[in-house]
Amino acid sequence: AVDSALMVLDNAKGVEKRTQALMDVCRLRDTPVITFANKLDREGLDPFDLMQNVEDTLKISCVPMTWPIGMGRDFEGVFDLVSRQVVFYQPSERGRRNERVVLNDIASTELEDYLGAELSEKLREDVELLEALDVFDEEAYLAGLQTPVFFGSAINNFGVKELLDQFVDHAPPPQPRPTLQR
Numbered sequence: 001a002v003d004s005a006l007m008v009l010d011n012a013k014g015v016e017k018r019t020q021a022l023m024d025v026c027r028l029r030d031t032p033v034i035t036f037a038n039k040l041d042r043e044g045l046d047p048f049d050l051m052q053n054v055e056d057t058l059k060i061s062c063v064p065m066t067w068p069i070g071m072g073r074d075f076e077g078v079f080d081l082v083s084r085q086v087v088f089y090q091p092s093e094r095g096r097r098n099e100r101v102v103l104n105d106i107a108s109t110e111l112e113d114y115l116g117a118e119l120s121e122k123l124r125e126d127v128e129l130l131e132a133l134d135v136f137d138e139e140a141y142l143a144g145l146q147t148p149v150f151f152g153s154a155i156n157n158f159g160v161k162e163l164l165d166q167f168v169d170h171a172p173p174p175q176p177r178p179t180l181q182r
Contacts, residue, residue, distance in 0.1 A: 004171040011044030014053035030144040041153040043072035068151040
């Protein structure tokens with residue numbers, strides 16, 4: 001018995017068979033699901049393709065809440081679509097916290113200082129495309145019809161803070177359960 005679920009996807013594999021089975025259980029109970037696309041520090045599916053894989057396989061609408069900047073060796077961080085901040089990836093040793101480096105304006109020329117001209121332009125183009133997609137609808141999420149999607153690297157504790165902040169803000173609180181009589 002759960003009130004919400006977190007679906008963690010391997011960025012290279014997309015939706016796996018076991019994920020499909022667990023999603024079927026969530027769907028039976030209209031359980032809200034938040035998605036974390038993991039292992040962005042490794043090569044994997046294009047983020048648009050990954051979201052399409054989720055939508056096609058699991059029949060749930062994806063709404064990105066963060067967006068990756070690069071992937072694998074070129075992974076530089078995420079753009080947080082909620083706070084409108086760029087959060088730069090800093091690889092760390094296991095168990096150690098990353099220092100958060102944040103830029104508050106993707107239009108700023110400072111972005112090129114961090115990412116270079118090519119990756120900065122790609123991020124700006126991606127964000128423009130993302131603005132044409134569906135927006136987060138809390139009612140659709142709570143009904144199990146829409147999943148907010150976050151990108152990161154769990155082993156490096158990157159992208160997890162953004163996910164947990166939104167989980168706390170939007171996931172339903174524990175609901176009362178019927179008691180069993182003996």
